[in-house]
Amino acid sequence: MTLESLVPAASAAAASGPEHVTVPVAYDGILLASFGGPEGQDDVIPFLRNVTRGRGIPDERLEEVAHHYRAFGGVSPINAQNRMLKAALEAELASRDIDLPVLWGNRNWDPYLRDTLRGAHEQGHRSLIAIATSAYSSYSSCRQYREDFAAALEETGLAGSLTIDKVRQFFDHPGFVQPFIDGVFSALEELRQQLPGLDVTRDVEVLFTTHSIPSADAERSGPASRGFGPEGAYAAQHKAVAEVVMAAATAGADIPWQLVYQSRSGPPSQPWLEPDINDAIAELPARGVKAVVIVPLGFVSDHMEVLWDLDNEALASCAEHGLIGVRVPTPGVDPAYVSGLVDLVLERVQGTAVDDRPALTALGPWYDVCRPGCCENVRLGFKPAVAGIAP
Template sequence: MKYDALLVQSFGGPEGPDEVIPFLENVLRGRNVPRERLLEVAEHYQHFGGVSPINQQNRDLIAALKVELQTHGIDLPVYWGNRNWTPYLADTLAQMEADGVQHALVFVTSVFSSYSGCRQYREDVAKAQAEIGPGAPRCDKIRTYYNHPGFIETMTACVQESLDQIPAERRAAAELVFTAHSIPIGMSDNCNYVKQLNESCRLVSEATGHANWRLVYQSRSGPPTQPWLEPDVCDVIRELAASGAKDVIVSPIGFISDHMEVLFDLDTEAKDTAAEVGLNFIRSGTAGVRPRFIQMIRELIEERLNPETPKLALGTFGPSHDFCPSDCCLYAPQRPRPG
């Protein structure tokens, strides 16, 4: 299939104190989140000068990706559009139309399948296309890459670097905790989010030879009456300390870069929790612009440009589908609280 551009589609983030509240209002529009929670999260951003690192991280990723594509003879202009902040997706698609783009591949900066990490991004594109009209570019999302060798090898390297920081005599007993953004149970029931996360964690732990691992969650934002995925990372850190653990490695496998949920919820809150209970805390790195991760994106592009290119995947489930079925990652928000 012929493609004439690449769109990097992401979440967006504020880049100054005055942008924090409007940005969060965009994020939470239509969701039953108390105003108090919005203001609480706003303080997280103000803790870092009102600047989310995600936009600069996307600029860095795009710069690295342009070099990777050029080096391998792939002539695709790269565009960037966000869901919740500038550059907004609709503005980017309008520019693509003006530039004559007809059919773009889309790389979404979300690894795992869920409504907010997959389907909503496709809905964002459809909404922007409807605003632009019949001349809007067609956009096809690149497949999910949770078990691609490039992602697993990248995260394995990150975890191994953390393991190497622990004295050899304590390394085998170190607790390896993988974290991902919690989502409502009603959302997780209708997608492969948890299954994919567990598979990625298993593949990374096996590659490092460190079998002592668990998957936990962070950054819950819903009302207390709505059940979300658990356990929470800070609760687990307290439990580990109570059980006699000495070292914990926290790997934010659910995030591809060090944005706000990593910098505040892990590097601040989780780290402080570990210090309170006397646990040695090491936060493992994210994929960012590590060369193997950038190479992976290029490989995903190549397999769509040339159907004869092998689709790489590790583990049990094989490569994910190229085109999502109509019921992919549906969200059923109404679910009674257990008990």
């Protein structure tokens, strides 16, 4: 393999695999990539078949999960949220006189990535910069999207005529973090109003929550050379951002917090990251905690894992244990978040120097081109992926 071809389907500036690309690239479109979700009751089981493809899970078991979607009329909120995000990005780009169209494709439901790429090529696009709706490093939140891009290029026969780079993981970009800072500050103010005399350093605990993943995948998240330990870059990134949020939102008050997990879907025999948010909530009354601030730090919008697992189950757990629970909003289409995503695109368009890239933790700014072996899925092994050095 030659130096020039270390990164498949990459722009010339990224093809040799630098950690950060500081050469301007003339992209002709932005690819917004997301998970996808059903938009009616008849879509639910076919959607879940797509999500669990290759695992041999029967429809009877899928129906056990389907009730989350059934409770919302079979409609996941994620597609509507992505339509709003696409429109917000387009408005932000227009306000800055940036002529880059936003193309949207999903992993598991219409519009599928393969169709989006096929349409992009037919419209004359040849060089795309991708934004995945996930901020952290892990298989499902980063590498799987890179594999999706590679698979879609192969399926459509566009691997030799369409390049796809990807913006860096943006867990510590100010645009992503600021909405959480604002949300925690507002939640604490709300609790002070609800509970006169509240001592936030004694009576409140902040639970930063994110999607649990298999422990083996967590260990392999991020480059092995960084030495993040058994929970990998995935947990390290969340904890680093949580520290930033607490420092900025609490005006120096020493309020207890912890990182918790939710929405695990693996068999009981397979270790996943813990503690589960509901287990963590159950332990708080014994410590004298009266109120909980739930911060969905691992999520960019209020999709099903937020609406069901937090607004339904976690808040019900708070009530069951006599706790007041307040859930902080996700970034959604917050102006700071939308502006930040455009800034991330412009880093690559302009070839911004590393020292000029904002990052609120010592872990960033993260890599433009993923490092070799990053975010392996132990069960599936390495598949072809763009925007990173193989494997």
